Amino acid sequence: MPAIQSQAAEEVHPDVALVARAKQGDTAAFEQLVRQYERQIFRVAQHITQNREDAEDITQDAFFKAYEKLDQFQGNSKFSTWLVRIAVNESLMRLRKRKTSRTVSMDEDVQTEDGSIPRDFAEWRPNPEQLYGQSELGEILRKTIQGLPPGFRTVFTLRDVENLSTEETAEALGLSVPAVKSRLLRARLQLRERLSRYFRQTNGEAKP
Amino acid sequence: MTCTEFLSKLDDYFDCKVDADVLAEVRAHVKKCSHCEVVLDTTRKTISIYRENEVYEFPEELRERLHAAIMKKCSKVKV
Numbered sequence: 584m585p586a587i588q589s590q591a592a593e594e595v596h597p598d599v600a601l602v603a604r605a606k607q608g609d610t611a612a613f614e615q616l617v618r619q620y621e622r623q624i625f626r627v628a629q630h631i632t633q634n635r636e637d638a639e640d641i642t643q644d645a646f647f648k649a650y651e652k653l654d655q656f657q658g659n660s661k662f663s664t665w666l667v668r669i670a671v672n673e674s675l676m677r678l679r680k681r682k683t684s685r686t687v688s689m690d691e692d693v694q695t696e697d698g699s700i701p702r703d704f705a706e707w708r709p710n711p712e713q714l715y716g717q718s719e720l721g722e723i724l725r726k727t728i729q730g731l732p733p734g735f736r737t738v739f740t741l742r743d744v745e746n747l748s749t750e751e752t753a754e755a756l757g758l759s760v761p762a763v764k765s766r767l768l769r770a771r772l773q774l775r776e777r778l779s780r781y782f783r784q785t786n787g788e789a790k791p
Numbered sequence: 792m793t794c795t796e797f798l799s800k801l802d803d804y805f806d807c808k809v810d811a812d813v814l815a816e817v818r819a820h821v822k823k824c825s826h827c828e829v830v831l832d833t834t835r836k837t838i839s840i841y842r843e844n845e846v847y848e849f850p851e852e853l854r855e856r857l858h859a860a861i862m863k864k865c866s867k868v869k870v
Contacts, residue, residue: 610866617861622849625857629847639853643860650865701798704826707833711840724846743838744846749806768802775830775837782833 598662606653613653617646620663623745624670630740631674633729634681641677645670660754664747668755671737678733699769703776705783714782727777735770742767792820797827801834 598619604612624645629638648669649656656665711720728736741752742763753763792800797820803809804817821828 610862613865614862617858621854621858621861625849625853626847635847638847639857642857643864646861647864647868651868701826701830704829706829707836711836717844720840720844721846724841724844728841728846739841744841746842764802768798771802771834771837772798772830774841775834778837778840779833782836 596661599658602653602656602658602662605650613650616662620666621646623663624666627667627670627740627745628674630728630744631671631733631737632677632681634677637674637677637681641670641673644673648673661751664751664755667741667745667747668757671741671755674737675733699772701772701776703779703783705779707779707782708784711778711782723778723781727774727781730777731770731773735766735773738763738766739770739774743771792816794820794824794827797821797824798830801831804831805835805838 598616601612601616605616621642625638625642628641628645629635632638632641645666649666656662711723715723728739731739737756738752738758741747741755742749747755749760749763749767752758752767753760756763758766797817800809800813800817804814809817821831
């Protein structure tokens, strides 16, 4: 039975055992999962909501919901992807409540091509890290990603900051793979264009 | 390869998911198009700068407080 043999040989993710133990009521196992992913969930929530208090609430709510719904987790996807999906939904719900942005739905197709067509062709020299101090650089990165539509910055965060695969990102966001790819390209190009204002080669001129 | 075609291959290029012939076309295009060469380089830097810099701090004090709050909430639920 070669099929069964190859299945057994497949590497089992360590979370599978922790989730199974947590389902049996082992709190220590669930606590281990919390420890593993609390930083990631907080970061995802803060990237989407751009608000630290919201991110704190979302982190708590996401783990609490995951704990409550643990029985519903079938193991078809990674536990971390399932958890991220809960956190993304909570984050988008917060944004809708705050109504600070027009585009808060992942299903909403962002029609505009504005900002996704490269216009700035200056090189970034010297490297941004040489041009700015750590805190100044952090401020620029925060300000720049804040300006992206939530749908774009969510895809960028999951793919490029959290390093999820395209398929995992699609699963966590309830989007198709082509939709993730299209948003990711536009997010990357828009960020590049905006960052270029700070990082472009100025030939000795003052920084903006 | 045109500039538009180059842009459409950019994500797959970063993910190393382009076939050898497309890869050769991308390389040939950036060799002769200085604008796309810059776009390729600065988009790569955009990704790496966000990946390598912690944009939002997550201090230990906050981690401990959140962790305790999560576990306290969960302790009240019977799985």
